[in-house]
Amino acid sequence: MHVEVREGPLSPWQELADFEAGLPGGKSGATASFVGSMRDFNEGESVVAMFLEHYPGMTDKFLRRIATEAAERWPLDALFLVHRVGEIRPADAIVVIGVWSAHRRDAFEACRYLIEELKSRAPFWKRETRPDGPHWVAGNTPG
Amino acid sequence: MTINIKLFARFREQYRLDETEVTPAAGDAPVTAAALWQQVVGEPLPDSALVAINMEYVAPDAPVADGDEVAFFPPVTGG
Structure with missing residues (x-):
């Protein structure tokens, strides 16, 4: 299991491939992944930059908790979760989740669980820079 | 009794407060998180606010x- 809060660049597909290369082959019949990236628009306005704030200590603890819960609830072979903080630019990846399991139902459900728990409860806050200045994002759209 | 209060994101900017230590007002009733907010900020805790004690969500x-x-x-x- 790899869980990380990162201030710095994220290459989701390369990092998923690198992580998978370290797993024992032939075990996982299913891999489900989710990548969340920054849009250049929100609520009808253009967004030129974003800052992602977090609660050092609690955010990491919360992500580890939902990863542990997912691993208890579904029979998973491996789990990869990285979420960025700090300065983000449009098209940058913000979050990557990968879940490996023997069967697709468990992989899909665990991946969905992780992103929905993260989006609804993990202590992160987006402050977008729009043409008229900075705006705190009020809430996430329903999954 | 000393409590360490932290505000994040929009709350930190709106109330111009990052972190502070507070001694709860004297009284017989147990001190709650919402009461501390009222004491520090001077208004009721917004309904949408989330609260954590020692990095765990609480009511x-x-x-x-x-x-x-x-x-x-x-x-x-x-x-």
């Missing part, structure tokens, strides 16, 4: 103890 009326870290923040927007 706003959760009791606090000496040395606790109590955090208040708006709805989360990660992912």
Whole structure:
């Protein structure tokens, strides 16, 4: 299991491939992944930059908790979760989740669980820079 | 009794407060997170606020103890 809060660049597909290369082959019949990236628009306005704030200590603890819960609830072979903080630019990846399991139902459900728990409860806050200045994002759209 | 209060994101900017230590007002009733907010900020805790004590989510009326870290923040927007 790899869980990380990162201030710095994220290459989701390369990092998923690198992580998978370290797993024992032939075990996982299913891999489900989710990548969340920054849009250049929100609520009808253009967004030129974003800052992602977090609660050092609690955010990491919360992500580890939902990863542990997912691993208890579904029979998973491996789990990869990285979420960025700090300065983000449009098209940058913000979050990557990968879940490996023997069967697709468990992989899909665990991946969905992780992103929905993260989006609804993990202590992160987006402050977008729009043409008229900075705006705190009020809430996430329903999954 | 000393409690460490932390505000994040929009709350931190709106109330111009990052972190502070507070000694709860004297009284017989147990000190709750929401009461500390009222004492520090001077208005009721917003309905949408999320509260954590020692980095664990709690209800706003959760009791606090000496040395606790109590955090208040708006709805989360990660992912």
